Amino acid sequence: MPDVLSAPLVVEFPFTRSLGPVQSAFLTGLRERVLLGVRTNDGRTLVPPVEYDPVTAEEIRDLVEVAPTGTVTTWAWNHAPRRGQPLDTPFAWVLVRLDGADTALLHALDAPGPDAVHTGMRVRVRWAAERSGAITDIACFEPYDGEAARPTGHSGAFADAVSGVVVPARLDYTYSPGRAQSDYIRALAERRTVGERCPSCRKVYVPPRGACPTCGVATAEHVEVGPRGTVTTFCIVNIKAKNLDIEVPYVYAHIALDGADLALHARIGGIPYDQVRMGLRVEPVWTEGTRHPDHYRPTGEPDAAYDTYKELL
Numbered sequence: 017m018p019d020v021l022s023a024p025l026v027v028e029f030p031f032t033r034s035l036g037p038v039q040s041a042f043l044t045g046l047r048e049r050v051l052l053g054v055r056t057n058d059g060r061t062l063v064p065p066v067e068y069d070p071v072t073a074e075e076i077r078d079l080v081e082v083a084p085t086g087t088v089t090t091w092a093w094n095h096a097p098r099r100g101q102p103l104d105t106p107f108a109w110v111l112v113r114l115d116g117a118d119t120a121l122l123h124a125l126d127a128p129g130p131d132a133v134h135t136g137m138r139v140r141v142r143w144a145a146e147r148s149g150a151i152t153d154i155a156c157f158e159p160y161d162g163e164a165a166r167p168t169g170h171s172g173a174f175a176d177a178v179s180g181v182v183v184p185a186r187l188d189y190t191y192s193p194g195r196a197q198s199d200y201i202r203a204l205a206e207r208r209t210v211g212e213r214c215p216s217c218r219k220v221y222v223p224p225r226g227a228c229p230t231c232g233v234a235t236a237e238h239v240e241v242g243p244r245g246t247v248t249t250f251c252i253v254n255i256k257a258k259n260l261d262i263e264v265p266y267v268y269a270h271i272a273l274d275g276a277d278l279a280l281h282a283r284i285g286g287i288p289y290d291q292v293r294m295g296l297r298v299e300p301v302w303t304e305g306t307r308h309p310d311h312y313r314p315t316g317e318p319d320a321a322y323d324t325y326k327e328l329l
C-alpha cells in the first residue's frame with residue numbers, strides 16, 4: 017500500500033444572508049426578547065417561522081407571538097462541545113416546542129448531565145446578555161418547573177428591524193487526497209507534474225483522480241506532462257479576494273499542459289491582462305517554499321493552433 021497523504025483542512029467564510037419579512041421579524045423579535053411564529057391557513061403555528069407553508073406551499077405572513085417556555089420533544093447529549101457551539105460545557109441538543117407553537121425549535125439545553133434531560137421536560141429560554149437579531153440571542157434553554165409564560169401580544173412589527181445576518185461558516189476536517197493525488201502532490205514537491213493515463217481511452221488525467229470518469233476503470237500508469245502548456249480559455253478577475261495579495265485585474269486560465277488531456281487552472285502573469293488569449297503558450301513560475309507554481313507566464317513561442325486544444329475546452 018503506497019503512502020497516502022493526509023492533512024488538516026479548514027474552509028472558512030462569512031455568509032451574508034438577506035432576510036425576508038418573516039425571518040426579519042423572527043430575528044428582530046429575539047433581539048427584543050419576543051418569540052414569534054407564523055400561523056398557517058389551517059391554524060398551525062410554526063416556530064421557527066417559515067415563509068411558505070411546508071404542506072401546501074402557500075405564502076404565510078401572519079405573525080403570532082408564542083411563550084418563552086416550552087417542552088422538550090426530543091434530545092441528544094453532546095459530550096464534547098466544539099468551537100462556536102452555544103455552550104462550552106457538555107450540553108443537550110434539544111427540540112423545544114414552545115408554548116403556543118405546533119412545531120419545535122432546535123437549540124441547546126444547559127443541564128448538568130444526560131440523566132437530567134428527558135423528553136417531555138419543561139424548559140425556558142435563557143436570553144443572551146447582548147442581543148443583535150440572531151438565533152444566538154437565545155443563549156440556550158434551561159430546565160424550568162414554573163407556570164407557562166404568557167405572550168405579551170406583540171404584533172411582530174418593529175422599528176429598526178434586522179434586514180440581514182452574517183453567518184460565519186467553518187468546515188474543519190482532515191482531508192486525504194487518495195493514492196493518485198498523493199503521487200501528484202509528491203511530484204509537485206520536485207517541481208514535476210505527473211498525470212495518469214487511462215488504459216482504455218488513453219487519456220492522460222492531470223491532476224489524476226485514480227480512475228477514468230469516462231471508462232470507469234482504474235488508472236495507474238504515471239505520465240509526466242508539461243512543464244509548458246497552452247491557455248485553452250480564461251477569465252479576467254476584477255474582484256479582489258480577501259487574504260489574497262494579488263492586484264486586480266488579473267487573469268485566471270485553464271491551461272492544458274503538454275501531454276495532458278485535461279486542463280488545470282492557474283493565474284497568468286508576466287503579460288498585461290488584456291493581452292492574454294486562447295492558444296497562448298505558457299510555462300510555470302515557481303517560488304521558494306511552495307508546492308505548486310505561483311503562476312504561469314508566456315514562453316514567447318507562437319500561439320498554439322486552435323485544432324491542437326479544441327478538445328480540451
Ligand SMILES: [Zn+2]
Nearest residue numbers: 214217228231
Ligand atoms: Zn478512459
